[in-house]
Structures are given as structure tokens and as C-alpha cells.
Amino acid sequence: VRTVLIDGEIYTMPSPLPPHDDALTSTYEYLRAAFHPGHYVRVQQGFDVGTRHDPQPDLAVVPGNHKTYATKTPTTAVL
Numbered sequence: 001v002r003t004v005l006i007d008g009e010i011y012t013m014p015s016p017l018p019p020h021d022d023a024l025t026s027t028y029e030y031l032r033a034a035f036h037p038g039h040y041v042r043v044q045q046g047f048d049v050g051t052r053h054d055p056q057p058d059l060a061v062v063p064g065n066h067k068t069y070a071t072k073t074p075t076t077a078v079l
Contacts, residue, residue, distance in 0.1 A: 005054035024058050031061055031079070039078065040065045048073040 002013040042060045061079040
């Protein structure tokens with residue numbers, strides 16, 4: 001069971017279904033092609049926006065590359 005913390009409230013998230021997975025993969029491929037080197041498309045990974053929120057967005061485009069976030073979680077995104 002997936003859970004997320006939003007504005008201090010814990011929400012249970014349903015498991016993704018195949019149409020969601022397909023849309024996620026298609027959007028990931030599009031974003032990888034659309035953003036130049038120096039940007040990293042994160043897929044369902046943590047995103048630190050404070051102690052009252054713990055979202056795990058489906059996709060986030062952040063500056064840098066995967067090594068940039070090997071020891072830290074991004075706090076901002078370009079998309």
C-alpha cells in the first residue's frame with residue numbers, strides 16, 4: 001500500500017493500473033527528448049517540499065543528473 005503525506009494528512013494511494021503506467025512511460029519518453037542535458041527526469045521518486053508534505057510525484061524534471069541526487073532529495077523542480 002502506497003501512502004503520501006500532504007498538508008499533514010496521510011492518504012492511501014491505489015496501485016497504478018496499466019493505462020496509468022502507459023501514460024507515465026509515454027510522458028517520461030517525451031520529457032527525456034524535450035529537455036536538454038543538464039536536466040534529469042525523475043520517475044516516482046521522492047521530492048522534499050517540507051515536513052508537512054511528502055509527495056512522490058509521478059514525474060519531476062529537475063536540474064542536474066541522477067548523480068546530483070545520489071545523496072540528497074530535490075526540493076525544487078523545473079516541471
